[in-house]
Amino acid sequence: MAVRIYSLAKELKVDSKELVDLCTQIGITGKGSALASLSEDEVVKIQDYFKGSGPKASAKGGAAAPPPPERPRQMGNAGGRMPVIVTQKPSGPLSSLRKLRDEEQPTEVEAEAAQELDSALAAEAPVAEETAAAPPAPAAPSAPAEPEPPRSHGPLAGVMRRDDYVGPGNMSGKPPVFEEPKSGNRGGSGGKPAGSPPPKARPAIKLAPMPAVEPPKPLRGKAGGEQVMKPDMKLPADAMRAGKSGSKPLAAHLRRHEDAVDAAKKAKALEEENAKAAKRGGRGKPMIGGKEGEGGPLLGGREERQLARRRTTRPGDEDRPMRGPRRARPKRRSGVSSTVPRKERISIQLPCTVRELSAAAGVPGVDILRILMSEGAMATLNTQMDPDMTELIAAELGIVIDFKAPKSLEDEFLDEIRSMVDPEESLVARPPVITFLGHVDHGKTSLIDKIIGMNVVGGESGGITQHIRAYQVDRNGKRISFVDTPGHEAFTEMRARGANVTDIAVIVVAADDGVMPQTEEAISHARAAEVPIVIALNKTDLPGIDFDKIYQQLATNDLLPSEWGGDVEVVKTSATTGAGIENLLDTLLTVAELHEYKANPDREALGTCLEAQQMADRGVMAKVMVQNGTLHVGDVVVCGDAFGRVKSMDDTLNSKLRHEEALPSMPVNIWGLDVAPAAGEHFYVLDDIGLAREIAEARAKRVRSEFLSGVAPTHVTLENLFDRLEGAVDVSTLNIILRADTRGSIEAIRKELGKLEHPEVKLRILQAMVGGVTEADVTLADASDAIVIGFNVVPDERAKSAAEQRGVQIRRYEVIYKIADDLKQSLEGMLKPEEREVDLGRALVQQVYKISRVGAIAGCRVLGGIIARDARVRIIRDSTVVGDYAIDTLKREKDDAKEVREGLECGIKIAGFNDVKEGDLLEAYRIEEIGRKFDS
Numbered sequence: 001m002a003v004r005i006y007s008l009a010k011e012l013k014v015d016s017k018e019l020v021d022l023c024t025q026i027g028i029t030g031k032g033s034a035l036a037s038l039s040e041d042e043v044v045k046i047q048d049y050f051k052g053s054g055p056k057a058s059a060k061g062g063a064a065a066p067p068p069p070e071r072p073r074q075m076g077n078a079g080g081r082m083p084v085i086v087t088q089k090p091s092g093p094l095s096s097l098r099k100l101r102d103e104e105q106p107t108e109v110e111a112e113a114a115q116e117l118d119s120a121l122a123a124e125a126p127v128a129e130e131t132a133a134a135p136p137a138p139a140a141p142s143a144p145a146e147p148e149p150p151r152s153h154g155p156l157a158g159v160m161r162r163d164d165y166v167g168p169g170n171m172s173g174k175p176p177v178f179e180e181p182k183s184g185n186r187g188g189s190g191g192k193p194a195g196s197p198p199p200k201a202r203p204a205i206k207l208a209p210m211p212a213v214e215p216p217k218p219l220r221g222k223a224g225g226e227q228v229m230k231p232d233m234k235l236p237a238d239a240m241r242a243g244k245s246g247s248k249p250l251a252a253h254l255r256r257h258e259d260a261v262d263a264a265k266k267a268k269a270l271e272e273e274n275a276k277a278a279k280r281g282g283r284g285k286p287m288i289g290g291k292e293g294e295g296g297p298l299l300g301g302r303e304e305r306q307l308a309r310r311r312t313t314r315p316g317d318e319d320r321p322m323r324g325p326r327r328a329r330p331k332r333r334s335g336v337s338s339t340v341p342r343k344e345r346i347s348i349q350l351p352c353t354v355r356e357l358s359a360a361a362g363v364p365g366v367d368i369l370r371i372l373m374s375e376g377a378m379a380t381l382n383t384q385m386d387p388d389m390t391e392l393i394a395a396e397l398g399i400v401i402d403f404k405a406p407k408s409l410e411d412e413f414l415d416e417i418r419s420m421v422d423p424e425e426s427l428v429a430r431p432p433v434i435t436f437l438g439h440v441d442h443g444k445t446s447l448i449d450k451i452i453g454m455n456v457v458g459g460e461s462g463g464i465t466q467h468i469r470a471y472q473v474d475r476n477g478k479r480i481s482f483v484d485t486p487g488h489e490a491f492t493e494m495r496a497r498g499a500n501v502t503d504i505a506v507i508v509v510a511a512d513d514g515v516m517p518q519t520e521e522a523i524s525h526a527r528a529a530e531v532p533i534v535i536a537l538n539k540t541d542l543p544g545i546d547f548d549k550i551y552q553q554l555a556t557n558d559l560l561p562s563e564w565g566g567d568v569e570v571v572k573t574s575a576t577t578g579a580g581i582e583n584l585l586d587t588l589l590t591v592a593e594l595h596e597y598k599a600n601p602d603r604e605a606l607g608t609c610l611e612a613q614q615m616a617d618r619g620v621m622a623k624v625m626v627q628n629g630t631l632h633v634g635d636v637v638v639c640g641d642a643f644g645r646v647k648s649m650d651d652t653l654n655s656k657l658r659h660e661e662a663l664p665s666m667p668v669n670i671w672g673l674d675v676a677p678a679a680g681e682h683f684y685v686l687d688d689i690g691l692a693r694e695i696a697e698a699r700a701k702r703v704r705s706e707f708l709s710g711v712a713p714t715h716v717t718l719e720n721l722f723d724r725l726e727g728a729v730d731v732s733t734l735n736i737i738l739r740a741d742t743r744g745s746i747e748a749i750r751k752e753l754g755k756l757e758h759p760e761v762k763l764r765i766l767q768a769m770v771g772g773v774t775e776a777d778v779t780l781a782d783a784s785d786a787i788v789i790g791f792n793v794v795p796d797e798r799a800k801s802a803a804e805q806r807g808v809q810i811r812r813y814e815v816i817y818k819i820a821d822d823l824k825q826s827l828e829g830m831l832k833p834e835e836r837e838v839d840l841g842r843a844l845v846q847q848v849y850k851i852s853r854v855g856a857i858a859g860c861r862v863l864g865g866i867i868a869r870d871a872r873v874r875i876i877r878d879s880t881v882v883g884d885y886a887i888d889t890l891k892r893e894k895d896d897a898k899e900v901r902e903g904l905e906c907g908i909k910i911a912g913f914n915d916v917k918e919g920d921l922l923e924a925y926r927i928e929e930i931g932r933k934f935d936s
């Protein structure tokens with residue numbers, strides 16, 4: 001199992017940074033960070049180093065038996081240790097390729113890569129003239145007596161490309177022209193000194209010196225004459241098209257093609273030299289494909305063994321060309337996408353592997369490998385590709401590609417922590433966290449004041465809450481935590497950052513004012529946060545209160561009071577007299593009991609920063625809410641771009657009171673972070689200060705670059721809805737914030753939208769209010785990934801710029817049915833499309849041409865309908881379907897064809913299938929995705 005460096009460092013009691021350095025020293029490469037994973041062998045190597053006489057081991061007295069941790073902790077199932085994260089630190093996706101290039105000798109990886117690629121291609125190409133075309137160049141024939149050049153072992157050594165292809169209609173075309181890669185240093189990268197940094201944007205090019213090759217012998221005709229029977233192959237059609245458009249790699253490709261003539265000359269010269277060497281009795285080029293004793297040169301031990309392996313034929317294979325050992329591998333795995341329809345547009349996260357790209361695009365992996373090979377990059381299905389290479393491949397395949405942002409270190413870490421499940425037995429009840437929301441001056445702060453018995457309102461400038469406050473109080477032995485926010489925007493801001501610290505929302509409504517616009521907003525915000533709502537009907541000490549009117553207003557906002565038979569608790573309070581406060585606390589505790597809020601106090605803490613500030617004398621003070629686990633003085637904490645060791649913890653009510661630990665749901669002021677984190681940032685505890693620094697720095701860097709690039713985050717829009725939903729099947733709710741000119745309009749719109757019902761998708765109106773679109777609406781939309789709809793109203797300037805900044809879509813309408821139509825269309829886009837098979841046509845295989853390194857080409861005549869390039873074909877032999885594959889290449893005469901019509905001849909290369917036979921029937925079909933309709 002892979003182990004993270006920092007985990008091992010912790011086990012060995014060494015600094016993880018030092019361990020990273022040590023890895024390089026002892027030859028474990030590619031470990032640039034403490035988050036990098038180590039294989040079992042690498043772990044053993046490091047442990048051996050520590051067991052031995054390494055400087056670290058002797059300095060620390062060995063690490064064989066590290067002392068027990070200072071404080072036993074539990075991290076979910078991890079048995080008291082931070083879990084091992086198996087995700088890989090994103091390293092340069094082409095680094096493996098570059099590594100292959102930079103290494104002097106072929107490594108195991110290289111050999112494996114070579115083998116896999118070779119196998120993938122070979123499975124496609126059990127070909128007649130393989131013997132002439134593909135020796136893996138075990139010895140450099142041009143210099144038989146000298147040691148082999150370092151890069152001569154790659155399977156690409158000896159790879160030749162056909163430069164042309166003649167379809168069945170032109171079977172007596174020119175003999176194939178082979179292209180020889182320039183020996184030594186193609187692309188200029190092979191001559192770089194080892195260790196010099198690889199060029200950034202270009203793919204690493206695997207170089208292989210060219211072995212001496214015989215020009216291919218033309219196939220003999222049936223009569224045994226020298227008639228040319230096999231068609232030439234030209235460059236892949238995509239490559240030709242892209243080359244014309246001027247893409248650089250393809251220009252290189254074409255240049256190489258022009259070099260083929262030189263290469264052929266060179267090959268001839270090499271051959272002559274080789275023949276001379278053979279005559280001299282030296283170690284010549286192994287004879288491949290010839291019969292034993294047919295005058296081949298004497299072979300050395302290795303060559304002899306290789307040759308012997310090549311001569312091994314399977315029963316029934318006598319007539320087939322001899323195969324190398326690699327071709328005897330079982331099934332190739334490159335058909336990963338054989339059942340996925342080919343896509344025109346894909347969205348993929350980088351770095352991605354060949355296999356992932358193949359699966360996402362519905363293109364056979366071998367096609368991608370072939371493109372990589374044509375660029376000189378040797379790869380396997382598991383090779384990671386960088387954005388440039390991925391884009392290049394997408395262009396070659398004619399696919400539009402959108403990149404998803406890669407996961408940050410922090411995301412990786414958070415994901416890991418979030419995915420940790422606390423064992424049921426470790427969970428204990430925790431105090432509920434209550435947030436007070438409501439219209440300005442309705443008495444939120446006064447109520448909390450009354451509850452905790454202090455007077456904060458008096459101390460606030462202008463009597464308006466300026467800061468987030470958080471307190472914990474004791475109620476008959478049960479604790480309750482309160483959060484007092486300056487307004488619902490602050491509450492929603494926090495949600496927008498993914499931080500929802502609230503368990504229960506108390507909406508404070510002043511009895512003399514009733515439900516005000518901001519009360520409605522607060523209700524929407526609480527509802528969007530999906531937390532239970534309790535109404536505190538405050539200022540009931542005032543005279544002339546019309547309770548029925550307020551209950552009616554609440555009911556209009558879908559909050560039917562329990563007194564009226566609904567499920568919303570309305571508690572009448574007075575912050576001035578204290579009436580109803582006890583009742584409010586009891587109600588809150590009852591709701592909390594119903595919801596059974598639980599946490600595991602025995603794990604490392606995680607929570608949210610509510611507020612932070614830099615104090616001139618003591619450094620950074622952060623007010624945090626512990627949401628799970630227990631935070632201790634001395635813990636290493638990372639919070640957004642801040643990190644540090646907790647030096648001390650103060651009580652939030654009494655700053656002179658120090659805490660040694662903070663349990664779940666406890667707000668506490670912590671000291672010791674290097675900078676003030678933003679409100680709403682998650683904090684979590686790590687064991688390693690070096691790792692905390694690394695994560696914080698990575699975060700700071702990301703935030704800075706996002707700020708500089710000015711890229712707004714993308715939220716849902718009616719247009720991108722469909723794209724966003726691709727691959728995120730579980731997302732089936734479209735959130736709406738509605739603003740309209742009158743209540744009547746809102747009702748009419750609600751009614752229209754109510755008709756858009758479907759079991760698979762849902763429309764959720766988070767907020768429906770009269771008036772123009774405000775900044776608060778945008779904040780809510782931002783936090784809830786919603787679309788703002790304005791009916792006969794406009795957004796104000798602040799709302800407009802906030803929407804721009806946050807990437808929130810505001811759509812304006814003047815006709816109700818248009819809203820319904822647009823939303824209907826969007827919801828239809830959310831329905832998973834139906835896949836339907838469309839029959840295209842049939843073709844009869846009249847002749848099969850086997851071409852080295854390309855595979856079998858079926859020379860066909862279209863019997864009916866059409867054969868299309870992007871179709872799949874069922875191969876029917878003796879009335880039985882023997883396979884179902886995608887078409888790789890479709891040619892008409894010499895040219896690539898998009899489709900070939902009835903009665904015409906064409907050449908078809910079937911992706912991943914070379915066993916096509918004369919007389920086979922190819923039935924072409926296409927899988928079409930049909931968008932579903934709401935009423936279907």
Ligand SMILES: Nc1nc2c(ncn2[C@@H]2O[C@H](COP(=O)(O)OP(=O)(O)OP(=O)(O)O)[C@@H](O)[C@H]2O)c(=O)[nH]1
Nearest residue numbers: 440441442443444445446463464465539574575576
């Ligand atoms: N009569 C009466 N006045 C109250 C009551 N509760 C609060 N007030 C008064 O209402 C005013 C506003 O109270 P706050 O607690 O500051 O209201 P708030 O909702 O926290 O206001 P913001 O901090 O601006 O959001 C103050 O002058 C309070 O004295 C009450 O129950 N009865």
